[in-house]
Amino acid sequence: MYHHIKKLMYTVNVGEPDPRFGNMLLEQFGGANGELAAAMQYSIQGLNCEDPERKDLLMDIGTEELSHLEVVGTLARMHLKPLKKQKDIEQAEVDPLIVIAGGGGVSLFNSMGDAWTADYLKITGELDVDLRSNIAAEARAKIVYERLINFCDDPGSKDALQFLMTREITHMKAFTLALESMGKNPFSIGKIEPTPGLVDEYFNDSTGVGDEGEKDATGPWNSGDFKVIEFPQLEQGVENLSNGGSKRSHKREGTTEKVKKTA
Numbered sequence: 001m002y003h004h005i006k007k008l009m010y011t012v013n014v015g016e017p018d019p020r021f022g023n024m025l026l027e028q029f030g031g032a033n034g035e036l037a038a039a040m041q042y043s044i045q046g047l048n049c050e051d052p053e054r055k056d057l058l059m060d061i062g063t064e065e066l067s068h069l070e071v072v073g074t075l076a077r078m079h080l081k082p083l084k085k086q087k088d089i090e091q092a093e094v095d096p097l098i099v100i101a102g103g104g105g106v107s108l109f110n111s112m113g114d115a116w117t118a119d120y121l122k123i124t125g126e127l128d129v130d131l132r133s134n135i136a137a138e139a140r141a142k143i144v145y146e147r148l149i150n151f152c153d154d155p156g157s158k159d160a161l162q163f164l165m166t167r168e169i170t171h172m173k174a175f176t177l178a179l180e181s182m183g184k185n186p187f188s189i190g191k192i193e194p195t196p197g198l199v200d201e202y203f204n205d206s207t208g209v210g211d212e213g214e215k216d217a218t219g220p221w222n223s224g225d226f227k228v229i230e231f232p233q234l235e236q237g238v239e240n241l242s243n244g245g246s247k248r249s250h251k252r253e254g255t256t257e258k259v260k261k262t263a
């Protein structure tokens with residue numbers, strides 16, 4: 001059940017309206033990492049969630065995101081409202097969609113005028129996988145708010161954006177701790193085990209030095225437990241890659257073709 005309270009979650013003050021900035025703010029209203037996407041993603045994950053504790057978390061944060069939508073929508077409208085009155089073609093050009101079709105109000109489009117779409121949502125029905133999507137979504141929302149703050153001179157607008165940006169970090173922490181509290185091995189997803197051996201092979205698929213590229217990098221992503229498989233060996237096909245011989249039951253198609261050497 002949803003109940004609307006006629007009060008913003010955070011008070012919004014705008015000194016000097018800036019329609020161009022209002023248009024940018026729409027990215028967080030109807031954009032890919034915006035508040036409607038967040039609200040829908042978490043709420044619908046919550047509907048699908050059979051873990052009552054984490055369902056509560058998803059519904060809490062999903063509902064808070066709706067309140068964020070109201071704040072950012074109010075803020076965007078305050079910046080865009082002058083477009084309603086002015087007969088200034090230069091201002092109108094900032095966002096013809098809003099001025100001509102929407103009359104200076106906000107609607108569910110991103111800053112480029114693309115309509116909001118459910119394709120923005122990441123919902124798998126696998127709780128730990130969904131929580132990972134949510135951690136990444138919060139990180140993206142945070143960085144978009146940070147960029148908006150960097151493009152804003154109005155103290156009142158900055159203040160509201162700082163609040164919204166901060167809440168995304170709070171959510172990122174909550175989702176991260178919820179995932180950790182599930183006690184799952186972070187590299188174990190789903191139930192089917194990955195193929196032993198193959199899972200620890202790092203394919204050095206981008207090679208070359210000098211004019212042909214930079215030196216190969218080494219880091220935790222391809223050392224330690226990883227076995228590095230060099231590109232030229234791909235000519236032999238994946239079946240023969242690791243050593244001569246470890247038999248594998250899997251087959252990859254398309255690897256028997258010789259790779260043409262151009263050098």
Ligand code: MN
Nearest residue numbers: 035038065068
């Ligand atoms: Mn939010």
Ligand code: MN
Nearest residue numbers: 138167168171
């Ligand atoms: Mn959030």
